[in-house]
Amino acid sequence: MIAMGDTMAHIQYSAETSPFLLQAKDFLVEARRLKPGPARNELREVAKVLRELAEFEIRFHSASDRDQRRSDQA
Helix, strand or coil: CEEECCCCEEECCCCCCCHHHHHHHHHHHHHHHCCCCHHHHHHHHHHHHHHHHHHHHHHHHHHHHHHHHHHHHC
């Protein structure tokens, strides 16, 4: 989703739109198809890291949006 500001467009990030979260979901789907073992564990670990990146991305963009709104109000 794109929100229009005074001077430029900003992309609003959410859990639903995070490419990291979408990739994590794909890795988990693939991991569930495998039998328990090292390959499955590796895919689950990659999914975990991607979820962490998605959370960081959302927090980062939320903070950036807050800072932008504050500077617009000043």
